[in-house]
Amino acid sequence: MRPFQYTxxxxxxxxxxSIAQPGSKYLGGGTNLVDLMRMGTESPAVLVDVHRxxxxxxxxxxxxxxxGAMVRNSDAAxxxxxxxxxxxxxxxxxxxxxxxxxxxxxxxxxxxxxxxCEYFYDPTFQECNKRHPGSGCAAIPGYNRMHAILGASxxxxxxxxxxxxxxLAAVEAVVQVRGPRGSRSIPFADFHRLxxxxxxxxxxxxxxxxxxxxxxxxxxxxxRSHYLKIRDRHSYAFALVSVAAVLxxxxxxxxxxxxxxxxxxxxKPWRVxxxxxxxxxxxxxxxxxxxxxxxxxRGARPHRYNGFKVELARRAVVRALSxxxxxV
Numbered sequence: 554m555r556p557f558q559y560t561x562x563x564x565x566x567x568x569x570x571s572i573a574q575p576g577s578k579y580l581g582g583g584t585n586l587v588d589l590m591r592m593g594t595e596s597p598a599v600l601v602d603v604h605r606x607x608x609x610x611x612x613x614x615x616x617x618x619x620x621g622a623m624v625r626n627s628d629a630a631x632x633x634x635x636x637x638x639x640x641x642x643x644x645x646x647x648x649x650x651x652x653x654x655x656x657x658x659x660x661x662x663x664x665x666x667x668x669x670c671e672y673f674y675d676p677t678f679q680e681c682n683k684r685h686p687g688s689g690c691a692a693i694p695g696y697n698r699m700h701a702i703l704g705a706s707x708x709x710x711x712x713x714x715x716x717x718x719x720x721l722a723a724v725e726a727v728v729q730v731r732g733p734r735g736s737r738s739i740p741f742a743d744f745h746r747l748x749x750x751x752x753x754x755x756x757x758x759x760x761x762x763x764x765x766x767x768x769x770x771x772x773x774x775x776x777r778s779h780y781l782k783i784r785d786r787h788s789y790a791f792a793l794v795s796v797a798a799v800l801x802x803x804x805x806x807x808x809x810x811x812x813x814x815x816x817x818x819x820x821k822p823w824r825v826x827x828x829x830x831x832x833x834x835x836x837x838x839x840x841x842x843x844x845x846x847x848x849x850x851r852g853a854r855p856h857r858y859n860g861f862k863v864e865l866a867r868r869a870v871v872r873a874l875s876x877x878x879x880x881v
Contacts, residue, residue, distance in 0.1 A: 554590050555593075555596045557590075557596075557597055557598055557599060557600055558598065558599045558600070560599065560600070560601055560602065561601075561602040562601065564606070565731055565763060568603050568763055569731070569732065569733060569763065571599070571601045572601050572763070573761060575598060575599075576598030577597060577599040577600075577601055578597035578599070578601065579601050579603050579665075580601060580602045580604065581604050581622075581658075581659040581661055582658040582659045582662050583662075584650070584654050584662070584666075585666040586662075589667065589674070592674060593676045594673065594675075594676050594684065603622075603623065603763065604623055604659060605623075608622045608624075608661075608766065609625075609628075610624070611628070611629065611632045611635065613634065614768060616770075616771030617769045617770045617772070618635065618638060619729075619767070619769075620769070621660070621765070621766050622659060622660055622661030622764040622765050622766055622767065623660070624659065624660045625655070625656060625660075626649065626654075626655040626656075626658045626659070626660060626663060627646075627655040629642070629660055630642075630643045630646035630647050630655065635769075638769070638773075638775065638776065639720075639724055639769050639775045639778070640775070640776060640778055640779075641723060641775060641778035641779065641798075641799060642720045642769065644778075644779070644780035645717050645720035645780040645795075646717055646720075648716050648780060648782045648795075649663075649716040649717060651788060651789045660717070660767055661764035661767070663717045663718065664718060664721075664744065664756075664764060665756070665764070666714060666715055667683075667755065668683070668712060668714060668820075669699075669714045669791055670692055670699070670711040670712070672692045678691050679691075682708045682748075682752045682753065683709060683711065683753050686751070686752075690710060690752075692709075692856075693856065697710060697856040697857060697858050698858040698859050699712065699791070699793070699817075700712060700859055702818050702819075702853040702854060702855045702856075702859060702862045703818050703850065703853050703854075704748075704820055704823065705747075705748060705819070705854065706747070706748045706749050706750065706752070708749070708751075708752050710748075711820060712816075712818065712819060713745060713819070713820055713821050713822065714791050715816070716780070716782060716795060718741075718816070718821075719795050719797045719815065719816035719822045720780055720797045720814070721767065721769075722742065722824055723775075723778070723797035723798070723799050723822075724770065724778075724797075724812065725740070725770055725812070726767050726770070727739065727740055727767070728764060728766075729764070729765045729768060730758065730763060731762065731763055731765050732758075732759055732762030733760075733761050733762075734759065736765075739757065739758075741822075744756055744757060745820070745821035745822070746820070746821065747819070747820050747821060772799075774799065774800070774801035775799050775812075777799070777800045777801065777802065777877055777878075777880045778797070778798060778799040778877050779798050779876040779880070780795065780796070780798075780873070781795060781796045781876065782816075783817075783865060783869055793865060794815065794816070794817045794818060794862055794865050794869045795815065795869070796813065796816075796870050796872075797814045797815075797816075797873070798870070798873035798874045798876070798877045800832075800837070800874065800878055802837070806836055807834060807835065807836055808832045808833055808834065808837060809833065810833065811829045811874075812824075813825070813828055813829055813845065813870065815849060815866060815870070818853075818866055823849070825848055825849050825851070827848055828845045828846075828848035828849045829845070831844050832845050832874075839875070842870065842871040842874045842875065843867065845870060846870035847867065849866065849870055850863055
């Protein structure tokens with residue numbers, strides 16, 4: 554690990570001043586950034602520790618729920634407002650990492666975690682466009698079992714590692730940020746980026762902006778929801794494929810609204826509104842669920858070792874929707 558300066562501002566305003574120093578990065582729980590620093594993948598000149606800023610409350614807001622960026626993942630998962638109104642978010646949080654890491658990780662930091670692609674994580678691999686733009690993507694000709702089948706580019710086939718973000722995409726969360734140019738709200742669908750020609754840029758945050766809160770919108774129907782994570786082992790493993798499914802049924806049992814998001818398949822949580830629309834007006838069942846699953850993976854481009862993900866994704870979508878539909 555290279556030498557760095559450390560500062561712990563007492564307010565958001567002070568944090569924005571500190572981050573203006575060249576080579577600065579925000580430090581939340583540190584469960585991802587510190588690992589990357591130890592590996593030599595990240596080497597910030599200044600760490601701006603924001604985990605003690607007064608951004609750790611969960612409260613009702615505008616008919617929904619506002620979660621402060623410094624709330625620990627474990628606290629958010631067990632909070633009654635989250636667990637009862639947005640169970641898919643609680644389930645996603647509890648499926649991530651380990652209990653020890655959830656006790657340290659912050660909600661805002663979860664949004665900012667970087668891919669676990671081994672070619673990115675290990676700096677001995679020189680070909681990585683996320684670390685060295687223009688150097689190539691070693692994963693494309695390499696061992697790419699965990700990599701993207703959707704939304705990738707010739708520059709990068711890494712996937713986003715977060716479970717929480719898949720659920721936040723499904724409930725259409727909004728990210729609140731504050732920066733040198735003031736405060737703004739970012740719809741979750743616009744927060745993360747696909748790799749395109751600039752895979753080193755993971756989000757649409759502007760320089761110096763700090764996540765202050767995550768807003769869960771006033772949607773009464775996410776109570777009928779399910780998060781399914783398929784992985785190589787039950788604990789402390791990243792998703793091969795994950796699905797956040799949210800359904801709203803009318804009094805006759807037909808689907809009135811639906812939200813679907815997938816993880817483990819793309820550089821950001823993957824949503825296809827056309828797949829959700831296919832469900833509306835139909836009674837829950839394998840046939841319509843399979844149609845939505847086919848729409849979600851339309852255009853998939855698997856690589857040598859991850860072709861199995863296409864059918865795995867289809868089956869995961871059907872299973873997640875079936876679980877959500879079965880809830881009373």
